[in-house]
Amino acid sequence: xxxDFKHKQSAHCENGVISNxxxxxxxxxxxxxxxxxxxxxxxxxxxxxxxNLAPAISFRPMPGIxxxxxxxxxxxxIKRQKFRNPTAAKTTLDQMLxxxxxxxxxxxxxxxxxxxxxxxxxxxAHNLVVYGKKNDTYLISDPIMEHVTTLTTPELEKVxxxxxxxxPKGQMYYPIYFPEKLPLEKAIKKAIKATCRDMxxxxxxxxxxxxxxxxxxxKKWPKKIGxxxxxxxxxxxxxxxxxxxxxxxxxxxxxxxxLQEVAEILNKPIFExxxxxxxxxxxxxxxxAIDASRLYKNRSSESxxxxxVANKLLxxxxxxxxxxxxLKKAIA
Amino acid sequence: xDIKDVPQDVGGLANANxxxxxxxxxxxxxxxxxxxxxxxxKTLALNKSLELIEERIQEFKxxxxxxxxxxxxxxxELNRMDLTVxxxxxxxxxxxxxxxxxxxxxxxxSEKTLQKYADTFNISIAQLKDITP
Numbered sequence: 001x002x003x004d005f006k007h008k009q010s011a012h013c014e015n016g017v018i019s020n021x022x023x024x025x026x027x028x029x030x031x032x033x034x035x036x037x038x039x040x041x042x043x044x045x046x047x048x049x050x051x052n053l054a055p056a057i058s059f060r061p062m063p064g065i066x067x068x069x070x071x072x073x074x075x076x077x078i079k080r081q082k083f084r085n086p087t088a089a090k091t092t093l094d095q096m097l098x099x100x101x102x103x104x105x106x107x108x109x110x111x112x113x114x115x116x117x118x119x120x121x122x123x124x125a126h127n128l129v130v131y132g133k134k135n136d137t138y139l140i141s142d143p144i145m146e147h148v149t150t151l152t153t154p155e156l157e158k159v160x161x162x163x164x165x166x167x168p169k170g171q172m173y174y175p176i177y178f179p180e181k182l183p184l185e186k187a188i189k190k191a192i193k194a195t196c197r198d199m200x201x202x203x204x205x206x207x208x209x210x211x212x213x214x215x216x217x218x219k220k221w222p223k224k225i226g227x228x229x230x231x232x233x234x235x236x237x238x239x240x241x242x243x244x245x246x247x248x249x250x251x252x253x254x255x256x257x258x259l260q261e262v263a264e265i266l267n268k269p270i271f272e273x274x275x276x277x278x279x280x281x282x283x284x285x286x287x288x289a290i291d292a293s294r295l296y297k298n299r300s301s302e303s304x305x306x307x308x309v310a311n312k313l314l315x316x317x318x319x320x321x322x323x324x325x326x327l328k329k330a331i332a
Numbered sequence: 333x334d335i336k337d338v339p340q341d342v343g344g345l346a347n348a349n350x351x352x353x354x355x356x357x358x359x360x361x362x363x364x365x366x367x368x369x370x371x372x373x374k375t376l377a378l379n380k381s382l383e384l385i386e387e388r389i390q391e392f393k394x395x396x397x398x399x400x401x402x403x404x405x406x407x408x409e410l411n412r413m414d415l416t417v418x419x420x421x422x423x424x425x426x427x428x429x430x431x432x433x434x435x436x437x438x439x440x441x442s443e444k445t446l447q448k449y450a451d452t453f454n455i456s457i458a459q460l461k462d463i464t465p
Contacts, residue, residue: 011352011354032355118378144352164417235377235380236377238374242371242377247355257355282333289374290373296376296377
């Protein structure tokens, strides 16, 4: 069977799946709107947690949180199920498809056969939608792919039961209740407040303070751990900022698109100005990436290069602090 | 980012026939989306990261052929795993796995454990025991 499901490519998998599932149910919530209402913009530095042999830096909250907040703020109820037994996971999924309900799945990336080899890592918090089954092949709408794709039954079982951090445990989800009218205004206000609170949090590892901590660390790294490791760490920062479905500039551009929509929904042109500002900040993040890439391109680069890159990050922290302070006032 | 500045560097993405969605501002100042072929800055970061993995694979291979370690670290790296991931797949403690890194302990592993490793790495037991080309 094949459910009439409209596939739309998105920048980020989690927002993309939410947005596509909501649109399927007749609620026109774009990816930026889903991202903003889920308070997706974030910054966190976890030096004691290593990802790809480098300290973890993330421009987004923990996987699943954007989705959770969005549903709570819009009064949407979601049914989530995890499984121990792969057979039970398959049967339950098949039953939902029989009922014509497209289902969201959390999966591991490493065994996704349609992904290019370079992108296959053991990252387990990817999301996609199954919208049908033909013979023994599942029809897949993966939001970061341009077109729909397929996975065979054994392939799907493998990705649903991938192991490691954030192991999906066959997790599937679908909306079961919608309010008559989505409380958009209320949700937007709450969401922007939460984002401002996160970015201005008085914790040295989170938000603008976290950015400053990273900047300080960058200045120390070349002496402490050597140039080679420093370059690897910088490369990982750039990857987290640009690569993993961020839509560029560490999600700042998606947030800009969100604020532009907010200006229209709330009918407050001031958010159009905020949108322009965060777009400029996103451009600065890209400059930061370019400067960092220059350092890891030629290993024997000038010694004050790291100092310069770190200072750029400090400027970004200052700009974002000022931005979120004013945004907080504007939404209050 | 201006929509005409969305990078179209033919790199890793284009080779894989994949395009990525970017958000950018059009000439009227409105946000729109555009597909990107990739950006050299991040392709480079990715390639450097893959180079590092390749270096480690070769390192473990040499150590293994010299009889210093068992084949397990080599296959772990080849599958882009770390101890946490491998321990979860094997359903064993990390320190147990670390013991298996020693050739002397590896030699004594049961057929069942070896099969589990082979299944995890998607290879045969013969391949698991011997990586000489």
